[in-house]
Amino acid sequence: MTTETPFGEVWCGFNTSHTQEISMKKTILTYGLLSGAVISVLMATTVPFAHKIGFGNGLLVGYTTMVLAFLLVFMGIRSYRDNAGNGHITFGRAFAVGICITLITCVCYVVTWEIIYYNFMPHFLDEYSAYALQKLQASGASAAAIQKQVEQMAKYKQLYSNPLSMGLMTFIEPFPVGLVITLVSAGILRKKPQVQAAQSAMAAS
Numbered sequence: 220m221t222t223e224t225p226f227g228e229v230w231c232g233f234n235t236s237h238t239q240e241i242s243m244k245k246t247i248l249t250y251g252l253l254s255g256a257v258i259s260v261l262m263a264t265t266v267p268f269a270h271k272i273g274f275g276n277g278l279l280v281g282y283t284t285m286v287l288a289f290l291l292v293f294m295g296i297r298s299y300r301d302n303a304g305n306g307h308i309t310f311g312r313a314f315a316v317g318i319c320i321t322l323i324t325c326v327c328y329v330v331t332w333e334i335i336y337y338n339f340m341p342h343f344l345d346e347y348s349a350y351a352l353q354k355l356q357a358s359g360a361s362a363a364a365i366q367k368q369v370e371q372m373a374k375y376k377q378l379y380s381n382p383l384s385m386g387l388m389t390f391i392e393p394f395p396v397g398l399v400i401t402l403v404s405a406g407i408l409r410k411k412p413q414v415q416a417a418q419s420a421m422a423a424s
Contacts, residue, residue, distance in 0.1 A: 242303035243316060250295030251320040255327025258288035258393065262331050266340070274350045285396045288324060292317045292397060293404040300408055307412045313405035321397030329389045333382060344379055348372040 261284035300308035378384040
């Protein structure tokens with residue numbers, strides 16, 4: 220959504236010129252879809268081998284693939300800064316670009332997982348539940364702790380029966396990773412124009 224102001228158009232809460240707005244949208248879509256494609260392909264090629272990898276190692280592999288995919292957040296922000304911003308970008312603008320790329324990536328992640336789960340791996344949650352309970356029993360957990368785990372997994376299974384609730388659960392898996400990478404990338408890549416930086420330094424002094 221854009222709003223006309225005396226200083227240009229406002230998009231995602233930030234003043235932008237028409238050219239910058241188009242460039243911002245293009246950058247977000249390009250890098251968001253690229254990141255989404257990477258995370259989807261990596262998921263599709265690793266999840267089917269969860270039994271061989273092991274659920275414990277599978278968790279590590281899963282978050283590693285997320286980090287690899289979200290590296291495109293950094294690249295997207297840098298591309299926008301160097302091409303549309305003439306080498307300059309504020310933290311806020313960098314964060315806006317990065318978080319939008321993250322959101323697109325997370326949506327791709329959700330869609331891919333739901334396709335895999337409902338069509339190819341409908342028993343995944345049952346198998347994971349069995350693994351979690353076996354691990355808990357092997358650790359010498361009390362009967363109360365085991366029963367609590369059983370009840371928790373039953374709630375997860377109920378949520379998984381609804382694509383919407385399952386989608387919300389799945390969305391929050393990669394989002395924190397993307398959020399952290401967005402914050403770090405925005406902090407690293409922010410670069411004010413020399414005149415603005417000098418004025419800020421003078422104001423601070």
